[in-house]
Amino acid sequence: MIKRDKETKFIVVTGGVISGLGKGIAAASIGHLLSSRLKVIPMKLDGYLNTDPGTMNPIEHGEVFVLDDGGEVDMDFGHYERFLGVTCKFEWNLTMGKVFAEIREKERRGDYLGKTVQYIPHVVDLIKNKFFEVAKKENADIVVIEVGGTIGDIENELYVEAVRQLKKEAGEKNVMYVHLTYVPVPSGVNEQKSKPTQQSVNLLRQRGIQPDVIIARCKQYLDPSIRKKIATFCDVDEDAVISGVDVDDVYKIPLIFEKQGIAEKVHRKLGIYSPPNLRLWETLLNNLENLDKEITIAICGKYTKLEDSYASIIEALMHCSAHTKRKINIKWIETTEIEEGHKTVENALEGVDGVIVPGGFGSRGTEGKIDVIRYVRENNIPFLGICLGLQLAVVEYARSKCSLKGANSTEIDPATKYPVVDIMPEQKGIEKKGGTMRLGAYKALLKTGTLAYELYNSSIVWERHRHRYEVNPEYHPQLVENGLVISGASEDNRLAEFIEIKEHPYFIATQAHPELKSRLVEPAPLFFGLTKAAINYNSKKTAR
Numbered sequence: 001m002i003k004r005d006k007e008t009k010f011i012v013v014t015g016g017v018i019s020g021l022g023k024g025i026a027a028a029s030i031g032h033l034l035s036s037r038l039k040v041i042p043m044k045l046d047g048y049l050n051t052d053p054g055t056m057n058p059i060e061h062g063e064v065f066v067l068d069d070g071g072e073v074d075m076d077f078g079h080y081e082r083f084l085g086v087t088c089k090f091e092w093n094l095t096m097g098k099v100f101a102e103i104r105e106k107e108r109r110g111d112y113l114g115k116t117v118q119y120i121p122h123v124v125d126l127i128k129n130k131f132f133e134v135a136k137k138e139n140a141d142i143v144v145i146e147v148g149g150t151i152g153d154i155e156n157e158l159y160v161e162a163v164r165q166l167k168k169e170a171g172e173k174n175v176m177y178v179h180l181t182y183v184p185v186p187s188g189v190n191e192q193k194s195k196p197t198q199q200s201v202n203l204l205r206q207r208g209i210q211p212d213v214i215i216a217r218c219k220q221y222l223d224p225s226i227r228k229k230i231a232t233f234c235d236v237d238e239d240a241v242i243s244g245v246d247v248d249d250v251y252k253i254p255l256i257f258e259k260q261g262i263a264e265k266v267h268r269k270l271g272i273y274s275p276p277n278l279r280l281w282e283t284l285l286n287n288l289e290n291l292d293k294e295i296t297i298a299i300c301g302k303y304t305k306l307e308d309s310y311a312s313i314i315e316a317l318m319h320c321s322a323h324t325k326r327k328i329n330i331k332w333i334e335t336t337e338i339e340e341g342h343k344t345v346e347n348a349l350e351g352v353d354g355v356i357v358p359g360g361f362g363s364r365g366t367e368g369k370i371d372v373i374r375y376v377r378e379n380n381i382p383f384l385g386i387c388l389g390l391q392l393a394v395v396e397y398a399r400s401k402c403s404l405k406g407a408n409s410t411e412i413d414p415a416t417k418y419p420v421v422d423i424m425p426e427q428k429g430i431e432k433k434g435g436t437m438r439l440g441a442y443k444a445l446l447k448t449g450t451l452a453y454e455l456y457n458s459s460i461v462w463e464r465h466r467h468r469y470e471v472n473p474e475y476h477p478q479l480v481e482n483g484l485v486i487s488g489a490s491e492d493n494r495l496a497e498f499i500e501i502k503e504h505p506y507f508i509a510t511q512a513h514p515e516l517k518s519r520l521v522e523p524a525p526l527f528f529g530l531t532k533a534a535i536n537y538n539s540k541k542t543a544r
């Protein structure tokens with residue numbers, strides 16, 4: 001066992017009955033309540049055999065969230081960062097892909113020489129060691145461990161065994177188990193049902209884990225009789241059965257938990273207390289409850305059917321909503337429909353006060369996006385381009401303003417005559433797909449007097465990236481001569497990180513993904529700027 005400087009406490013969050021109950025949000029909410037004075041570090045354990053979700057289709061797995069250190073992780077880390085205010089690290093995410101890769105490496109190196117390498121103790125020990133390693137390295141007061149999947153899933157059994165053994169190793173008073181279940185209200189009967197919770201807790205107990213707290217997801221607060229029943233059958237205190245009531249806004253969950261005394265339960269079990277500081281959140285949530293007028297922002301993409309693919313963008317807009325007190329309607333625009341002639345840009349953008357062209361890969365829908373960009377540029381509609389959105393804005397500008405007919409990105413048209421967006425030199429020849437993009441936080445220098453500088457109020461920014469292509473440096477002079485402002489660049493001045501158009505009310509794009517660092521208390525500057533410009537555009541429109 002790894003020696004620690006202090007006795008880190010561990011809160012283990014498991015889920016039962018069905019998936020999709022919001023285990024990540026529940027874990028992040030508990031963490032949030034404890035994090036005002038304590039150092040809370042989240043860990044997430046995923047059962048899949050991929051190293052990370054970087055190579056997974058966003059339609060299947062939702063948004064790939066990128067960390068400062070370049071780690072590609074899933075959306076839950078977005079919740080952790082936003083709820084805990086921490087900068088997460090790749091090693092806080094375990095996947096069975098990573099675990100087995102390390103076991104294999106150790107075995108080949110001879111670390112287990114003479115031994116039969118087994119799930120128990122070797123694999124489970126390796127997992128447990130990761131908990132202690134992270135606790136020590138981060139000098140954590142609390143590590144919140146979210147066990148992926150639903151109790152009973154084959155692929156998560158080794159994690160469940162590891163968190164069971166954790167209690168013995170870290171000490172009973174240092175480990176707390178929280179189990180998230182589901183209380184359905186079947187139509188017809190119309191009453192809350194506790195049986196799935198009982199059965200799920202039984203599955204947990206078969207694996208040697210007795211929960212200390214049960215959070216029951218339900219569309220209403222739990223009836224006292226159901227709460228009592230769950231307490232009796234599952235052997236927990238009645239006040240340790242928490243209603244995980246459905247909400248329209250996940251940011252309310254910490255408040256709902258707090259009202260039911262969850263921080264107090266942590267105190268009772270782990271002897272650690274940190275009074276939650278919820279004042280600012282409460283004010284911002286109050287704003288969200290009392291939104292004034294509405295504006296509409298369009299998001300143009302090809303994964304628009306699955307909102308999870310753009311989770312952080314939606315979050316960033318919500319943060320702006322809380323600060324401007326405006327309701328932001330999102331209009332999803334499937335640009336393939338424009339490209340295939342089923343819709344005109346004008347029709348698609350009807351009622352829209354601002355447009356986002358987000359990140360993306362491949363060529364489908366890109367001509368439609370270019371048409372949208374041309375339209376917003378010519379019609380002074382506020383625009384924010386993100387990653388692919390920047391690249392396409394440059395393609396559009398090159399075609400329309402630099403007389404480079406047929407200009408394109410080589411990702412879309414490898415044979416283009418004018419490759420204004422091209423693969424980065426360091427990406428050439430890379431064949432392996434996993435973890436090989438330009439990933440993570442990079443420094444950009446902003447030019448004074450530009451919109452980017454004004455929005456960030458700084459000349460140095462660090463935003464996160466995930467791309468292989470860039471604006472081709474050979475075309476910088478031509479683009480600039482024709483009026484495009486490269487307002488931010490990498491330190492060596494080669495990579496265009498921010499572009500904008502001076503005479504437009506709000507036309508800005510970045511090679512980075514600023515949505516990933518947006519917080520409820522501090523919205524991402526480019527999104528905040530877009531929201532304010534869209535409010536302006538809207539009020540001018542209504543005044544007309």
Ligand code: GLN
Nearest residue numbers: 359360387388467468469
């Ligand atoms: N496909 C583009 C690239 O790889 C843009 C990536 C993105 O939008 N995240 O550079």
